[in-house]
Amino acid sequence: xxxxxxxxxxxxxxxxxxxxxxxxVENRKxxxxxxxxxxxILTAEIGxxxxxxxxxxxxxxxxxxxxxxxxxxxxxxxxxxxxxxLFYGTTLSISIGFTAGMIAFIIAVLIALIGGYYxxxxxxxxxxxxxxxxxxxxxxxxxxxxxxxxxxxxxxxxLILAVFSWAWPCKVMRAQILSLKERGFIKLAxxxxxxxxxxxxxxxxxxxxxxxxxYFAIVVSWAMIAEAGLELIGLGPQYTIxxxxxxxxxxxxxxxxxxxxNWWIPPVIVLIYVFLSLFIVSMGLDEIGxxxxxxxx
Amino acid sequence: MYALALSMAxxxxxxxxxxxxxxxxxxxxxxxxxxxxxxGGEEFVEKYSRLFSLDQPMHIQFINYITMLxxxxxxxxxxxxxxTVQGLIITRLxxxxxxxxxxxxxxxxxxxxxxxxxxxxxxxxxxxxLTSIVFGASLFLSxxxxxxxxxxxxxxxxxxxxxxxxxxxxxxxxxPGTIDYVVSILYHATLPALSIVLVSLGAWAVEARGLMVSVxxxxxxxxxxxxxxxxxxxxxxxxxxxxxxxxxxxxALSLGAVTSGSIITEIVFTxxxxxxxxxxxxxxxDYPLIQGITLIIIFGVTTSALLIDLIYPFLDPRVGEx
Numbered sequence: 335x336x337x338x339x340x341x342x343x344x345x346x347x348x349x350x351x352x353x354x355x356x357x358x359v360e361n362r363k364x365x366x367x368x369x370x371x372x373x374x375i376l377t378a379e380i381g382x383x384x385x386x387x388x389x390x391x392x393x394x395x396x397x398x399x400x401x402x403x404x405x406x407x408x409x410x411x412x413x414x415x416x417x418x419x420l421f422y423g424t425t426l427s428i429s430i431g432f433t434a435g436m437i438a439f440i441i442a443v444l445i446a447l448i449g450g451y452y453x454x455x456x457x458x459x460x461x462x463x464x465x466x467x468x469x470x471x472x473x474x475x476x477x478x479x480x481x482x483x484x485x486x487x488x489x490x491x492x493l494i495l496a497v498f499s500w501a502w503p504c505k506v507m508r509a510q511i512l513s514l515k516e517r518g519f520i521k522l523a524x525x526x527x528x529x530x531x532x533x534x535x536x537x538x539x540x541x542x543x544x545x546x547x548x549y550f551a552i553v554v555s556w557a558m559i560a561e562a563g564l565e566l567i568g569l570g571p572q573y574t575i576x577x578x579x580x581x582x583x584x585x586x587x588x589x590x591x592x593x594x595x596n597w598w599i600p601p602v603i604v605l606i607y608v609f610l611s612l613f614i615v616s617m618g619l620d621e622i623g624x625x626x627x628x629x630x631x
Numbered sequence: 632m633y634a635l636a637l638s639m640a641x642x643x644x645x646x647x648x649x650x651x652x653x654x655x656x657x658x659x660x661x662x663x664x665x666x667x668x669x670x671g672g673e674e675f676v677e678k679y680s681r682l683f684s685l686d687q688p689m690h691i692q693f694i695n696y697i698t699m700l701x702x703x704x705x706x707x708x709x710x711x712x713x714x715t716v717q718g719l720i721i722t723r724l725x726x727x728x729x730x731x732x733x734x735x736x737x738x739x740x741x742x743x744x745x746x747x748x749x750x751x752x753x754x755x756x757x758x759x760x761l762t763s764i765v766f767g768a769s770l771f772l773s774x775x776x777x778x779x780x781x782x783x784x785x786x787x788x789x790x791x792x793x794x795x796x797x798x799x800x801x802x803x804x805x806x807p808g809t810i811d812y813v814v815s816i817l818y819h820a821t822l823p824a825l826s827i828v829l830v831s832l833g834a835w836a837v838e839a840r841g842l843m844v845s846v847x848x849x850x851x852x853x854x855x856x857x858x859x860x861x862x863x864x865x866x867x868x869x870x871x872x873x874x875x876x877x878x879x880x881x882x883a884l885s886l887g888a889v890t891s892g893s894i895i896t897e898i899v900f901t902x903x904x905x906x907x908x909x910x911x912x913x914x915x916x917d918y919p920l921i922q923g924i925t926l927i928i929i930f931g932v933t934t935s936a937l938l939i940d941l942i943y944p945f946l947d948p949r950v951g952e953x
Contacts, residue, residue, distance in 0.1 A: 469884065470887055471894075473892075477894075563892075566898075606775065606779060
């Protein structure tokens with residue numbers, strides 16, 4: 335190693351980190367997926383500000399217009415501009431999905447780390463709880479909660495979604511931690527006198543980062559699938575517009591069987607686009623965490 | 632484990648509605664009243680409160696609730712008042728069971744075989760263009776929610792190109808008991824089933840492919856080949872069996888997710904199963920009915936998962952030995 339002033343080990347770690355970052359940036363899949371997402375969010379944000387209409391106010395524009403220059407996607411029978419709704423809904427749907435995914439992800443990581451690393455009775459209890467949450471059809475409980483609560487707000491929606499989407503990733507992460515725990519370098523760290531928390535933070539976490547990232551993308555995607563599903567059947571937050579709520583309005587007004595393509599196709603396309611880009615990101619991260627995948631192609 | 636899942640679900644079912652202050656029946660009636668729906672009034676509230684013994688302390692309520700459940704009594708529906716919840720559920724249950732059962736079996740078996748074949752084509756570093764296309768398609772499908780695919784089908788195959796009927800489970804002009812009736816049922820179930828099947832088929836295929844690829848490196852396959860056994864035989868007797876067995880436990884775990892998805896699919900297709908009933912119940916704030924349906928769904932899923940787990944040792948002798 336080259337001798338240099340200052341703290342050589344710190345510099346080494348910094349370059350190691352930069353290298354890690356470069357692997358992420360150089361991965362085509364991750365960058366493509368991220369660009370797709372960021373592009374969508376920017377388009378939606380800018381587009382929403384450019385359009386003069388209100389996405390929520392009924393009777394804001396003439397009712398039930400077909401697509402035209404003034405209203406590129408037309409208007410709905412309540413007199414709202416559909417493109418404005420689409421832009422507004424995209425941002426809100428994604429932010430609900432991300433918030434829910436983030437909460438679920440934190441729950442999953444904590445439970446997996448605590449249970450997987452420390453083991454014992456605590457782990458058995460946590461494991462049973464996780465499996466219970468996997469087995470229960472979450473949508474049924476979500477419907478019950480949403481129906482009983484009645485007025486669902488946006489933060490509450492994220493919270494409800496999170497509570498029912500952490501279990502599966504938690505199970506997978508726990509398995510990953512269990513296998514990491516048996517590796518040589520963890521044993522070495524233990525012999526070197528590191529404490530449990532230090533091992534978890536300094537040895538286990540860095541090794542799991544790509545894997546965790548991949549699962550974060552997947553959790554967000556699942557949360558958004560559940561979100562749009564709940565909203566589609568009319569159990570989302572009220573008095574606002576998300577992609578799922580647009581689809582709900584479209585379904586209630588029988589837009590599928592009346593050929594009102596301009597109403598329901600755009601939100602469907604945006605949803606699929608979001609799922610796809612998240613999926614591409616998770617595949618890319620999977621490649622980094624699991625280099626053999628790339629060879630297998 | 633499953634008993635715990637079930638008891639937790641029952642507890643959630645009991646507690647969640649009671650977290651709201653006030654008499655739930657009265658609250659719901661007031662809400663309905665504001666919407667312009669008049670129901671039985673005072674008499675109804677009293678009858679209902681007595682039925683659920685809402686005037687008694689929590690623990691007695693809970694015991695009563697459990698006793699009622701064990702007798703298969705789920706109470707009365709608000710929006711279809713004289714009808715009981717269990718009565719309503721029983722008329723809808725066969726539709727859901729048929730649709731979901733067929734879809735799960737077809738997609739599980741079909742997806743595993745497809746995935747196993749895809750994995751098998753990778754042996755000895757071979758590459759096949761067809762396989763990678765099919766794999767890409769499966770990956771894509773496995774990421775789609777059922778309901779989006781369902782919507783596409785509704786539009787493409789019932790509106791643009793009316794090959795299939797939209798809505799309902801059977802043509803009402805056909806009299807029950809005839810062959811036409813059966814045909815009509817199958818015809819109506821095709822699209823909803825297809826949208827569930829395609830998505831989960833993709834997911835199973837992706838999983839089976841991964842498992843098969845890892846089985847390919849096993850020594851027993853090498854030995855089988857060294858013995859000069861024919862490829863087809865090695866595939867069927869050695870590779871396939873070892874690929875398929877571990878997926879059975881995943882089947883048990885996946886039931887919850889499939890059921891959740893099929894609820895929304897039913898609603899999209901207005902298929903007359905439990906999911907649509909749940910949708911109606913949600914729209915009319917009929918929450919004894921919502922509670923009853925949720926419970927039945929959870930009960931169904933946990934019981935089937937338990938059954939799968941019980942059958943598993945018979946299929947895989949290695950598990951029994953442990």
